[in-house]
Amino acid sequence: MDEITLVTGANKGIGREIAGRLAALGHTVVIGARSAELGEKAAAELGTDSVVLDVTDPASVAAAASHLEERYGRLDVLVNNAAISRPPGTDLSHQSPSSADLGTLRAIFETNFFGVVTVTNTLLPLLRRSAAPRIVNVSSSAASLARNADPATELPVSAGYTPSKTALTALTLQYARELRPDGILVNAVCPGYCATDLNGHSGYRTPAQGAVSAVRMATVPADGPTGTFVDDEGPVPW
Template sequence: MNEITLVTGANKGIGREIAAQLAALGHTIVVGARSAELGEKAAAELGADSVVLDVTDPASVAVAADAIEARYGRLDVLINNAGISRPPGTDLSNQRPASADVGTLRAIFETNFFGVVTVTNALLPLLRRSAAPRIVNVSSGAASLARNADPELAVHLPISAGYTPSKTALTALTIQYARELRADGVLVNAVCPGYCATDLNDHSGYRTPAQGAVAAVRMATIPAGGPTGTFVDDEGPVPW
C-alpha cells in the first residue's frame, strides 16, 4: 500500500532529507511548510504534494488536515520535524537560565512542544484510518537528561533554558502519546538526528542533513507491531 506521509518543516534541512528519502522508498509525501512558495518549490523538486502548515497556528494546522483528508482520506505517517533553536533575531545567549528572556523561551516551546501537540492531535483522526499508523518526533540527543547530568558529557552540550528543555519535553511527550495510543496500534517514537549542519545551528554541525534523516526514516518505516515509546538515533537507543 502506498503510504501517505506528512513531514512538517520539510522545505529545507533535515525535514527535506527525510521527505526525499521516504519518497525514494515509495511514500507519497506531503511537504508541510509555513511558506506556500517554499513548500510548493520543495514539493515540485521532490515529486511531492504540499500544504501550508504553521505548527504554532491551530487554524493553519486545521486547514492542512482538511486538505490531506480531502486529497487522501487518511494519513499513514506523521513526522513532527519542524523546530527552532531560537526566535528570529535573538541570540542563543538569551537562553542561559540565570539571564533567560522568558518571551524567547515561550516562543521556542510554542514551536518545539506545543506545536507538536497541535499537529498530532489534528492529524490523529486521519492516522487512525491507517492500517499501520506511525508518528516520529524529531528530538535531540543534546536534550538527554542523562547526558546533561554527566559532567564529562555535559561539557560538550549547550547550557540552555529554551531549546534543550523544549526537546527534553518533546521526548517525554512522545512517551505519553505512545502509552495512550499503544492500544490503537499507533507507533510513536522520538529520534535524534545528531549535530547536523542546518539553519538551526547556523550550519555549524558536523553531520549532513542526509545523515540526520536516517533515524527518522527508519522509525517511519517500521512494521505494525514494531517498537513504540523509544528514543533512538541511527546507531541505537539514546539515553534518556
C-alpha cells in the same frame, strides 16, 4: 498501498531529506511548510505534494488536515520535524537560565512542544484510519537528561531549546503509552548535530545523515517498536 506521509518543516534541511528519502521509498509525501512558495518549490523538486502548515497556528494546522482528508482520506505517517533553536533576531545568550528572556523561551516551546501537540492531536483522526499508523518526533540527544547530568558533559547550557526537546521526548512516551492499545506507534529520534539553518550550519553531520533515524522509524512495520528514543546507531540515553 501507498503510504501517505506528512513531514512538517520539510522544505529544507533534515525535513527535506526525510521527505525525499521517503518519497524514494514509494511514500506519497506531503511537505508541510510555513511558506506556500518554498513548500511548493521543494515539492516540485522532490516530486511530492505540499501544504501550508504553521505548527504554531491552529487554523493553519486545521486547514492542512482538511487538505489531507479531502485529497487522501487518511494519514499513515506523521513526522513532527518542524523546530526552532531560537526566534529570529535573538541569539543563544537569551537562553542562559539565570538571564533567560521569557518571550524567547515561550516562542521556542510554542514550536517545539506545543506545535507538536497541536499537529498530532489534529491529525489523529486521519492516523486512526491507517492500517499501520506511525508518529515520529524529531528530538535531540542534546536534551538527554542523562547526558546533561554528566559533570563531564560538553553540551551547552540552555533554558530554551534543550528543555523544549527534553519535554518533547517525554511527550513522546506519553503518546506512546496512550496510543499503544490503538496500534499507533510513537517514537522519538535524534538526527545528531547536523549542519542546518537551526544551528547556523555549524553541525558536523549532513542533513542526509540526520534523516536516517527518522526514515527508519517512519517505515517500521505495524508490530514495530513504540515509546523508544533512538539515533542511527541505536538507543539514546533518556
